[in-house]
Amino acid sequence: MNKKLLLLIILSIFAIMVSACSNNNSSSNESGDGESDQKLTVLVEGGSPAETVANETSDAFQEETGYEVVIESVPYTGVYDRMRTELTTGAGAFDVATIDTIWLPALYEGLEPIQDIVTEEISGDLFPGLIDGATIEENVYGLPTWTNSKILLYRKDLFEDENNKSKFEAEFGYELGPPEDWEQYKDVASFFGNNEDFPELYGTTVFGASSGDSVASWLDHVTQAGADNLIMNEDGEVIVDDKYHVEALNMLDDLVSTEGLVPENTLETASAETAELFYNGNLAMMLAWGHFYVPANDPDTSSVAGNVGVAPMIAGEGGIGGVPGPWYQVIPSSSKKKDMAKEYLEFMYEKNELYADALGVAARQSVFEEYGQEEKYSHLAPLATTLEAEQTQNRPSTDQWQEIESEALIPAVQKVLGGEITAQEALEEAKEKIEGIVN
Template sequence: MSLNKRLNTISLAIVLILAAILSGCAGNNEQAPESSKSNESPQASKSGQFITVLVEGGSPAFKVATATAEEFKKQTGYEVKIESVPYIGVFDKLNAELKAKAGSYDVATIDILWFPALASGLESMDDLYTDEVNSDLFPNLIDGAIVDGKKLGMPVWTNSKTMQYRKDLFEDTKEMEAFKKEYGYELKPPTNWQEYRDVAKFFTRDTNNDGQIDLYGTGVLGKNNGDSVASWLDHSLQAGADRLVVGEDGKANVNTKPYVEALDFLVKVLREDKSAPEGALNMASDEIAELFWNGKMAMMLEWGHFFVPSNDPAKSKVAGKVGTAPMIGGAAGIGVVPGPWYQVIPASSKKKDIAKEYVKFLFERNEQFLEVIGVAARKSIFDKNGSKPEYAHLNSLTTTLSAKQTLNRPVLEHWNEIESEALIPAVQAALSGKSTPQEALDEAAKIINEIHGL
């Protein structure tokens, strides 16, 4: 064989080897054309591929993500890698990711409160909001996902304060007779501010005659966190607030009539009627619920999902004796600030298409959140399960979340600063008696305007 022929033979062999190598690389490449994978199963075609999901550790989002990961892998071939961190860690990590644009996360589950700060780095989900999806969600749940005209998240659950009360007390014949004799009307779960104050005063008592109050009518949330603000804003909406915290002109409106009346209402329940424990400034939802579950409270305005543990004998001494009703109303009717959570997709994700498939996948399995936390996002799930005794709170939530005065917290970039530096201190100053509601909220308005540079 001549030298030229030998060289040609060697060259051909090298070309064939390179072609085989390149072909093998293309077969493993995530971006390979679909035609090259047409005879492969989803599992084989997505071998070694995954999406990374960021959730709060131990939360409903973590539990559902864990429970459904294998099913998603079987359906799509994509492994779900779950990164779980403490509550504020979700915000911190996602915020850092959006700034770095590193593509570390493909999906995250976030509190509605974080939308203003994260919005610029999130992928639009407008295309996921079909007519069918829209018709199955409360309007305020859709509105909560919108920032600058774009829907940036898909809800996984929603929640709000509702009434929970001791049926064994409210339905006791002697209690009913005594209440009617004192107040002139029938004892029932209160529907407005006056009834609420009357019932709370009536049930606040020393039950064992030791000189100490051991049964309170209700509780007041005053702890140094967002619970106290949400509770006060609930009542502000009931008093007629139509724009929360800031008006159309961007200036603070928290020192106007509805807000002052709402804070005054809470102060009267605590300090004038003495129908709530004195340690209100150290009490948030968990502390109030513990008192209620231990039989130390006749009723509470609490997040709807607390109804489930209220009737769990392992957690509650009053299990089987708890009823549920919609949130009370003020002059403007029922109103609350909801507490929804959403799935979001970072715009930096390199797998946005499969991330959207994952979001759709969990929306279709939204009932699993009901099983884990006691609430969900879809109205159809509320309707389907509300007739079950263990989920009776869903009916109260539906009425409350559908009320005309129910409104999401405002989309403000500096919300965390406003809440911590202006609103929480104002609520605590009034509840402690250090300031009148008007004085406390005048100061809060001043601080908010300073934060906004006004």
């Protein structure tokens, strides 16, 4: 009996030890420290440069760290939806995500601060406003992958034609060239705009489609008018109906209202439609995101390839200005591998030139300088000029931006460009809607 009792005691102790070891292994695997769980899951937009570069660098990262990169790709809106789900459930489904700047204010409370890896060397090589754009309540939540803004693309063959130059100077009193301000932009659009000399051509386009693209385009001109803030000031006061916002919308309305300057379907036009018209040879110039320059000069995608010139964004009374469109890599707080995720962000920063290869833009100034020496990337110098301009500024940092944009700003732009009401009236309406949203 004593031997049996002793055997039972020994077996019980052994079972407890096995259970404890099992629990320890489980805990190790959950934290991501166990050898059997050396995987880092990265969320990206499917078909985007983020997915391209993630795939190109995955083997090198695994060789350097021992961690396999598992890439999860979803459509554009799916990135935001997956982030919201992750931050709500805390499931730890992925460790890094590449997100649009407009989502940061709505997501930051579920993100890991990363200012400990943003050294002076890193921030010193990034364009102005990039770190500020990812800083909320004194914490940095994202490291930029690329940044962008609209610049001027134009038809060199039209602008350098001696007959066109002679006629333009006779009509407007100055030499034909890439326009530098609002007045010159309208003059050039008028000269090439669907008239007897150019029946198959329009001067440019105005973005009026029901999308954020139209709002961003209008806000470009608000910065140029001299605004210190967009939509709301630093105290949270809604200023969308001030003179700068009104002047910019009036300028666009003037282009639309003057016959022949832009195609008639303004309320259906944004970046994609504008690019198609330009690539097909139906526009003299366009204000487009900088990376559009590469396909515009590609014979496989553009009938005007080889004849495309590029210049900085146009200026208003306040000077050159625009609204950047950066993307950031972020780390969900729910990740169980935060240290390795930070290593991944630093690793990808060192590979930033790959975004220039994939998209035509990057985040580091040094990449702009290096690639800008190649003819293929001639857009990078004027894009850098625009990004560094004093009036260039980010959209307001608010977690209600998407609602403000869809419920107040897009309708305001469309009502004005559609000829329903004046810019002042539309923006006063928009102010009331925005105050209702934020309050």
